Amino acid sequence: MSQSLPKLPSIQRVFLESIASSDPEGRFIEVNGIQTFYKLSIPQKHQQLLQQQQLIPNEPNKPVILLLHHILGNQYTWRLLMQPLADATGCHVIAYDRPTFGFTERPTHWEEGKNPYTQEASVEFVHQLISALGYEEKKISFVGVSAGGSISCRFAIKYPNLVHSLCLLAPSLKPEDQGPPPIGRHILGSAPGRLFLKAALYRYIPLTTLYHDCNSIPDWETVVKPNYRIPLTLPNFYESLSWLMKYFVPLEILPLKSYLARLPILYLSGDDDKYTHVDNHIEIYEEIRSVAPPDAKLEFKILNNCGHLPQDESPEEVFNSIVAFLNRVGI
Known part of the structure; x- marks a missing residue:
């Protein structure tokens, strides 16, 4: 009786895993057939228990x-927040490369x-990732920047019972802020656009x-910029980005804002956001607040001398704001 040969990993998977191996904190997990790169930070007190071969306490109410990173970003953007958030909140903290970006596999057929x-x-994909990692029994406290914020909000609208809170950093919630206009998407989704x-x-x-x-960001030229650029050199990046543009349809969020307003929300905006002006962020926040119940837990804060990516430019202020907010709403 003949035996079938084991299925070999794709060249893309082998290459991505080889490049990513230079980061000892990174891991891969298969999610819906896609080899997904992620990082997990757990509180240092839990790390010490594991080193002593002791069980981590079961805390079912901890989210x-x-x-969730922005378009053209990757999990590296959270480098200054992951472990501090885990230690300060006692929660497990996950960052991953969304399909198309970072070291996550980019399917060519589906x-x-x-x-x-x-x-x-x-x-x-968020739902599938959380289940694959074994956290399906826990609620999620989202921290999403730009497009990561829009994905977080859409998830909260679809699965409100799975969400603990939303920490939105310069989120892209209006259709025109989520991506290029239709003609731009059409061009970028074509062969010439690629x-x-x-x-x-x-x-x-x-x-x-x-x-x-x-230039105010430490090691901008020598470390930060290269870490954002490396994924652009990996297999199928431009093809997958072109497909992302081709099939892009903005998420419906603000017409369903009443669902969001029932959840605890922290909304942070830089005062010098050149992508979505701070006045637009204020307008969006007020729109959400206008339909909120009397006991809503909604907060808005403007970060000084900060642009569209607060986690890079103002990590300490972002960290302090998130931790204080989560403590206030209960974590």
Whole structure:
């Protein structure tokens, strides 16, 4: 009787795993057939128990904190927040590379109805990831920046019973803020658009216009910029980004804002956000607050000398704001 040979991993998977192996804190897990790169930080007191071969205490009411990065970002953007958040809250903290970005696999084929490059697929991917990691019994405290904020909000609208709270950093909630206009998506989703992405992105990523002053970030030229650029050199990046644009449909969020307003929300905006002006953030927050119940736990804060990516420019203030907020709403 003949035996079938074991299925070999794709060249893309082998390459991604080889490159990612230089980061000892990173891990891979298969989620819906996609090899997904993520990092997990647990409180140091839990690490000490594990080193002593003791059980970690069961804390069923503690949420898991999930960090969602922006378009053209990756989990590296949370480097200054992960362990501090775990230690300060006693929660497990997860950051992952969304499909298309970072070291996560970029599928080139998919079954009908299972396109991984739609916005709704990004929302469902959160559900699948949390289950794959074994946290399906816990509620999620989201920390999402820009497009990560829109995915967090859409998840909260669809699965409110699974959400503990939302910490939104310069979130992209209006349709026009979530991505390029339809004509831009059409062009970038075409073969010529793909060539344009290849010619332009590596030179300009990370986009300095997303910051108040990128040169104020420690090790910007020597460490930070290269870590944002490395994924752009990996297999199928430009193809998958082009597909993301081709199939992009903005998430419906603000028409369903009454669902969001029932959840605890911390909304942070930089005073020098050149992508979504602070006045627009204030308008969106007030729109959500206008439909909130009397006992709603909603907070808004403006960060001084800060652009569209507060976790990079103002990590300490972001950390303090999140921890104080979570303590107030109960964690």
